[in-house]
Amino acid sequence: MALSQHLSKSRQFLAIARNYSAAASLVNVEVNDKSGVAVVTLQRPPVNSLNLELLTEIKQTLTGLEKNKSRGAIITSAFKTFSAGLDILEMYKPNPDRAKEFWTTLQDVWISLYSAQFPTVALINGPAPAGGCLLSLCCEYRIMVPKAVIGLNETQLGIVAPSWFAASMENVIGKRQTELALTTGKLFTTDEALKVGLIDEVVQTKEEGLEKAQGFIGSFARISPFARSLSKQTVRGGTIRSMVKGREADLQLFLATIQQDQVQKGLGLYIEALKKKQAA
Numbered sequence: 001m002a003l004s005q006h007l008s009k010s011r012q013f014l015a016i017a018r019n020y021s022a023a024a025s026l027v028n029v030e031v032n033d034k035s036g037v038a039v040v041t042l043q044r045p046p047v048n049s050l051n052l053e054l055l056t057e058i059k060q061t062l063t064g065l066e067k068n069k070s071r072g073a074i075i076t077s078a079f080k081t082f083s084a085g086l087d088i089l090e091m092y093k094p095n096p097d098r099a100k101e102f103w104t105t106l107q108d109v110w111i112s113l114y115s116a117q118f119p120t121v122a123l124i125n126g127p128a129p130a131g132g133c134l135l136s137l138c139c140e141y142r143i144m145v146p147k148a149v150i151g152l153n154e155t156q157l158g159i160v161a162p163s164w165f166a167a168s169m170e171n172v173i174g175k176r177q178t179e180l181a182l183t184t185g186k187l188f189t190t191d192e193a194l195k196v197g198l199i200d201e202v203v204q205t206k207e208e209g210l211e212k213a214q215g216f217i218g219s220f221a222r223i224s225p226f227a228r229s230l231s232k233q234t235v236r237g238g239t240i241r242s243m244v245k246g247r248e249a250d251l252q253l254f255l256a257t258i259q260q261d262q263v264q265k266g267l268g269l270y271i272e273a274l275k276k277k278q279a280a
């Protein structure tokens with residue numbers, strides 16, 4: 001499709017996305033006029049913790065971008081935190097039906113983002129623990145600001161990162177580093193993340209990050225989108241197939257795990273600690 005035609009379609013999507021954003025407003029989508037690349041900004045105050053509503057909007061946004069044959073997407077945050085990960089309140093004293101929908105929607109988001117046909121970049125403009133890290137691991141390229149942290153720190157909450165969280169990290173930094181990171185619940189500083197390959201670039205500001213992200217996506221201008229996306233599928237297909245095959249068992253494991261007394265106690269203490277930190 002010619003770029004002008006494509007941009008016209010992108011603008012139509014933007015109009016729809018804006019209307020949608022006006023109604024719900026947890027995700028803002030702006031399509032760059034020149035490049036056709038969408039900047040997807042998460043904006044659930046205060047820390048973009050991923051609850052059912054935010055995940056649902058992310059899922060709808062990704063579906064819209066895929067339908068409109070997006071040229072690329074940059075995922076970032078409107079706040080100083082990229083994303084605080086899964087909303088702990090979705091797992092603490094959960095309503096079983098909502099918990100089921102919550103986890104299923106998280107799985108859907110992972111599948112859509114991990115297998116997106118268009119190029120994806122995470123512009124990590126603040127802390128990205130656990131589910132925040134997972135979102136960025138689904139992308140093809142990660143750009144991060146200094147003085148932030150990133151990692152799958154679930155063990156520090158007394159819970160375990162599911163196998164597809166671990167696989168997402170392993171595909172980026174390898175088995176050895178993933179095992180060390182997961183068993184300790186490590187949150188990498190920006191410098192540590194760069195050293196281990198968990199992120200690709202460090203930028204000083206979000207604006208610089210947006211330019212670099214556009215540059216990464218622009219680097220595919222001369223590559224056939226068909227060949228590009230099939231190559232991505234070749235590399236990621238095994239991980240996606242195994243997640244999809246195991247998703248019902250994964251859901252049941254999640255529901256059973258969060259009902260355990262020990263897990264509930266741990267989550268309760270963690271929520272208290274977060275609140276005390278704010279009061280101090």
Ligand SMILES: CCCCCCCCCCC/C=C/C(=O)SCCNC(=O)CCNC(=O)[C@H](O)C(C)(C)COP(=O)(O)OP(=O)(O)OC[C@H]1O[C@@H](n2cnc3c(N)ncnc32)[C@H](O)[C@@H]1OP(=O)(O)O
Pocket residue numbers: 046047049081083084085086087088089127129130131132153154157159160161162163253254257258274275277278
């Ligand atoms: C064998 C396999 C078995 C598999 C079974 C499955 C088991 C379940 C797996 C679940 C996987 C879980 C993934 C997750 O993502 S869990 C969430 C992990 N997240 C964190 O640990 C981050 C916690 N937050 C922070 O560290 C900081 O908030 C942060 C650095 C992100 C920002 O700091 P800042 O100082 O800017 O902000 P505050 O700490 O003051 O927070 C502001 C308010 O936001 C609330 N908050 C923060 N994070 C969360 C969260 N994740 N969920 C809900 N609420 C959160 C915080 O309490 C403050 O609220 P109040 O204003 O009301 O006090």
